Amino acid sequence: MNPSKAFADTNIKSLTFKERIAAFKNLPEFFKLVWQTSKWMTVCNFALRIARSIMPLAILWVGKHIIDEVVLLSSSDASHSHDYLWKLVVLEFGLAILTDVLSRAINLMDGLLGDLFSNYTSVRIMKHAATLDLDQFEDSVFYDKLERARQQTVGRTVLLSQVMSQIQDLITMGFLAVGLIAFNPWLIVVLLITILPAFLGESYFNDQSYALSRKRTPERRELDYVRYLGASDETAKEVKVFNLSGFIISRFRTLSERFYNENKQLSLQRSVWGTFFAFLGSTGYYLAYVYIIYRTINGNITIGELTFLAGSFRQMRSLIEGVLLRFTAVSQGAIYLSDFFEFFEIEPKIRKRANAKSFPNPIRQGFTFENVGFQYAHSERWANRHLSFTLHPGEKLALVGENGSGKTTLVKLLARLYDPTEGRILLDGIDLKEYDLDELRMNVGIIFQDYLRYQMTFAQNIAVGNIQEQDNRTLIEASAKQSLADVLAEKLPLHYDQMLGKRFSQGVELSGGEWQKVALARAYMKDAQLLILDEPTAALDARAEYEVFQRFAELTKGKSAVLISHRFSTVRMADRILVLEKGQLIEIGSHKELIFKKGRYAELFDLQAMGYR
Numbered sequence: 356m357n358p359s360k361a362f363a364d365t366n367i368k369s370l371t372f373k374e375r376i377a378a379f380k381n382l383p384e385f386f387k388l389v390w391q392t393s394k395w396m397t398v399c400n401f402a403l404r405i406a407r408s409i410m411p412l413a414i415l416w417v418g419k420h421i422i423d424e425v426v427l428l429s430s431s432d433a434s435h436s437h438d439y440l441w442k443l444v445v446l447e448f449g450l451a452i453l454t455d456v457l458s459r460a461i462n463l464m465d466g467l468l469g470d471l472f473s474n475y476t477s478v479r480i481m482k483h484a485a486t487l488d489l490d491q492f493e494d495s496v497f498y499d500k501l502e503r504a505r506q507q508t509v510g511r512t513v514l515l516s517q518v519m520s521q522i523q524d525l526i527t528m529g530f531l532a533v534g535l536i537a538f539n540p541w542l543i544v545v546l547l548i549t550i551l552p553a554f555l556g557e558s559y560f561n562d563q564s565y566a567l568s569r570k571r572t573p574e575r576r577e578l579d580y581v582r583y584l585g586a587s588d589e590t591a592k593e594v595k596v597f598n599l600s601g602f603i604i605s606r607f608r609t610l611s612e613r614f615y616n617e618n619k620q621l622s623l624q625r626s627v628w629g630t631f632f633a634f635l636g637s638t639g640y641y642l643a644y645v646y647i648i649y650r651t652i653n654g655n656i657t658i659g660e661l662t663f664l665a666g667s668f669r670q671m672r673s674l675i676e677g678v679l680l681r682f683t684a685v686s687q688g689a690i691y692l693s694d695f696f697e698f699f700e701i702e703p704k705i706r707k708r709a710n711a712k713s714f715p716n717p718i719r720q721g722f723t724f725e726n727v728g729f730q731y732a733h734s735e736r737w738a739n740r741h742l743s744f745t746l747h748p749g750e751k752l753a754l755v756g757e758n759g760s761g762k763t764t765l766v767k768l769l770a771r772l773y774d775p776t777e778g779r780i781l782l783d784g785i786d787l788k789e790y791d792l793d794e795l796r797m798n799v800g801i802i803f804q805d806y807l808r809y810q811m812t813f814a815q816n817i818a819v820g821n822i823q824e825q826d827n828r829t830l831i832e833a834s835a836k837q838s839l840a841d842v843l844a845e846k847l848p849l850h851y852d853q854m855l856g857k858r859f860s861q862g863v864e865l866s867g868g869e870w871q872k873v874a875l876a877r878a879y880m881k882d883a884q885l886l887i888l889d890e891p892t893a894a895l896d897a898r899a900e901y902e903v904f905q906r907f908a909e910l911t912k913g914k915s916a917v918l919i920s921h922r923f924s925t926v927r928m929a930d931r932i933l934v935l936e937k938g939q940l941i942e943i944g945s946h947k948e949l950i951f952k953k954g955r956y957a958e959l960f961d962l963q964a965m966g967y968r
């Protein structure tokens with residue numbers, strides 16, 4: 356069976372030898388990361404491996420002398436001293452113990468350095484991910500890269516010990532080769548020839564498994580997602596009421612069985628070919644062994660030399676085999692590293708600029724949209740189009756429109772989570788892109804409708820609004836007071852130190868409205884000049900909503916605010932109301948003006964008012 360034909364039908368792109376070698380370019384960068392992880396451990400690891408690489412030859416050499424000495428003693432008279440023999444035995448015993456100690460120390464170092472490396476690279480991934488743009492996170496190709504990079508943090512610790520072992524074994528081979536070449540260089544040639552097919556076969560199968568795993572990244576993400584759906588505290592409620600477990604399990608089965616079958620096919624072929632290649636390797640070894648025995652019988656070499664050569668040869672065989680097979684594994688790892696480094700090459704478009712302008716304080720002219728349009732990546736539709744208006748300093752603006760009309764997109768543009776696809780947004784007459792990004796984030800507070808419910812303490816859940824102030828309890832409590840969350844804290848057994856959510860021990864679950872009050876408090880953690888609340892009161896009861904907005908109006912006096920709400924009782928409190936339809940501005944004015952105009956706002960308002968009559 357030809358291994359290259361066996362997989363032709365699955366149409367997996369395999370790697371060329373050149374690509375494999377090219378991947379080695381990643382190794383210096385990889386070792387730079389290892390070095391940054393821990394300098395002293397890296398040095399220690401190398402030193403231990405060099406010491407360990409000398410051991411096999413040393414033991415074989417002492418062994419040869421022991422055998423020759425035994426042969427000598429058994430053929431000579433009893434008066435001959437045994438001292439030298441016992442010294443050799445003690446020496447070999449010492450070397451054997453040292454070998455064990457060194458091996459253990461190397462394992463320990465590999466394990467510790469590997470853990471540190473994994474932590475270090477995870478932190479690097481999180482740091483880099485934090486700089487990336489929101490639309491990059493919404494792209495599935497990006498997710499695949501992130502997923503592969505994440506896998507690398509664990510997988511690469513194996514690569515680390517593989518590369519180190521490779522170096523160690525190459526040094527050992529160098530030592531052993533000296534003896535074998537002195538005896539007969541052809542032995543090494545025989546070894547190489549019989550082992551080479553195993554190497555080529557292994558390379559081929561590694562290519563296939565890499566191609567398979569790469570091709571399957573999106574499905575693997577789906578598999579993780581389905582596993583999460585099937586067994587998670589956050590999904591359990593819906594899974595139960597909709598009785599989804601059968602549906603989820605069957606999706607999981609379909610996906611996982613497909614994986615399993617593809618892997619099984621590959622593994623089976625790999626073992627069949629592996630057995631055949633091992634047979635070739637053994638044949639080469641025994642040919643050489645017979646030759647050494649023949650030379651010993653003829654008296655060309657001593658019995659000690661026979662054991663030394665046979666031992667060297669046996670070790671050489673397993674070393675060459677190991678090194679060649681590991682070569683494919685290392686190049687494999689090096690190829691996977693490309694995914695890892697590729698992730699770090701993704702550059703954000705929205706980033707801090709050199710010579711950025713300071714955010715104005717106070718804002719003098721406000722935010723001006725000039726024919727702003729925005730299209731999400733991979734979307735044909737415009738989520739916002741031809742938007743032109745000004746949000747004046749100190750103004751409270753409400754956004755109204757049907758679902759999907761582009762309200763959230765508009766506020767994301769205002770907070771610079773995206774940049775407009777066309778047109779521009781000016782702040783005090785200067786493009787928003789010119790301002791310092793960190794200052795902008797400090798000055799624009801935004802609470803989304805799908806805010807996060809952090810499984811952390813009550814205080815931390817508020818502090819996330821301005822994490823630099825996480826130890827400022829006075830500020831946290833004041834913020835809680837402003838969003839009416841303070842009353843809630845009083846009721847909890849541990850007050851502000853109460854763990855929220857059910858995921859961790861002693862966590863207390865809050866109601867939807869209670870969570871919303873906690874999330875709202877985040878808005879007050881920083882002294883932002885523009886506050887954006889995207890449907891912040893949807894889960895609040897009527898009284899709470901009224902109170903929240905009374906306070907909001909007081910607290911944001913002199914500040915600009917944008918409110919998104921479907922409740923007209925809230926909307927009418929705003930200075931002006933902007934009505935969106937299919938991403939476009941169709942009306943803008945005060946409640947009175949818009950009612951008087953009898954346009955879309957008046958129509959929607961009447962519709963809702965009718966429901967209350």
Ligand SMILES: Nc1ncnc2c1ncn2[C@@H]1O[C@H](COP(=O)(O)OP(=O)(O)OP(=O)(O)O)[C@@H](O)[C@H]1O
Pocket residue numbers: 493731732734738756757758759760761762763764765
């Ligand atoms: N991340 C995204 N990627 C692609 N398209 C998106 C994304 N977010 C929203 N959209 C699309 O953009 C349009 C506007 O969405 P947006 O969330 O701004 O509407 P909205 O007015 O806030 O809706 P709602 O009242 O339901 O919250 C919708 O058609 C939506 O499908």
